[in-house]
Amino acid sequence: MTPDSIRSAAASLLTAYQTGKPIDPLSDTYPHATVSDAYRMQLEQVRAWTQRGEVVVGHKVGLVSAAIRRQMRVAEPDYGHLTSRMIHPEHEPIPSAAFLQPRVEPELAFVLKAPLRGPHVTVADAARAVEFVLPALEIVDSRIADWRITIVDTIADNASSGGFVLGSTPVRLDDADLRLAGCVLTVNGAVAETGAGAAVLGSPLNALAWLANTLAPMGIALEPGHIVLSGSMTRTVPIAAGDCVVAATNGFGSVTAVLSE
Template structure:
């Protein structure tokens, strides 16, 4: 069994066992970025073979501080599966995650396909049907979140779950760069920020994603959701927590971990 299959099996096994695994870069020598994306894709293909559907993508490492911390000069991406989506304020089973954290984002819903390379900001904006307030639940299958760029890429960019708000807003009704966000956990303010923290504008993350996927022969599809990156740092959560993000001009969205299933 080659390294890609073995590493993918390790990460998939973390779901079944409920225990995080050692970083792939500690277990397998000389992994490359292409190897890491191959490990990610091997897992996605296995999930698809069992009936899962890809419903979008997420962009990670859009914060300059986080890229400096990991010593990288570009973001990364992961896949969003249908099983990852949760309704606004509906109960979420915290037990399905290993090490969850929540971060606020402005989600894009595409009205038309978007295929790179060569996509411009104008083309990306034209492909967006509307924006929604969103909370991404990130979750590392790597023990203690001890990740490098290659580890998080292999781990599907630490994708865990998505909660979308219910108020669609056209892009021309909001200034993406200046959109502010307040993040609350259990009613207490934990962080504030503006969407300019996402590569200067979340739209730049969409451009990067379309062009990066295009180089790999993949296009973004109409109806798919794109999470362009966190506006503020992720906050850890556990069973019993309720996290709400308020976005200027976009409304609110809530991730509710207080359900009976928790």
């Protein structure tokens, strides 16, 4: 795709944020767009956000489990950027009007104490860079109508990001088993999904290493203090205004998100 086409596609996504109206799939409008093109669209939006004062606070890994890839009809993981606009305090009402088609995912979030720069980052390297882990809820969203996404659509749309909530129980890596961490996701008190850390590429640490190595060709390193959402342990669950969502993960505590009426 030409630079003008990349900018035009990014502009259409930015307009969807402003108007609250989803757009047709970019994979229909630009049928020859590649994954590389999609990440360039993503970066155009990140530049627009930072120019208006937002700060990149980390990254998210998406599409990590086989179940969620089947659900979204895509075949590979992806990543997006997390900015200061996306952070929501636990238990405080999150404005539902900020989202178009929200869904929720239970995750584990890494907070880094050291930089991670690929290529060739191993799981051991990833573990050494982690200061602590927090339970997290990611509110995913799509600016693409009816979630009719391909891998190009979701990558271009910042990996279908929306917002996230972090729990308040930091856990050191050697105090819990990431793979065996069982998770129960409830919406308004009813169990919606169950899962475990092993659903995240075998271990959330694998997702962290994958991210560092995938960012390397773009010259991007993970920085100390950054947050990395490692990916959903379950399928995504649609949510609506007024919903109260809780993710309880064995060994890591719980985290609650409330969508305002």
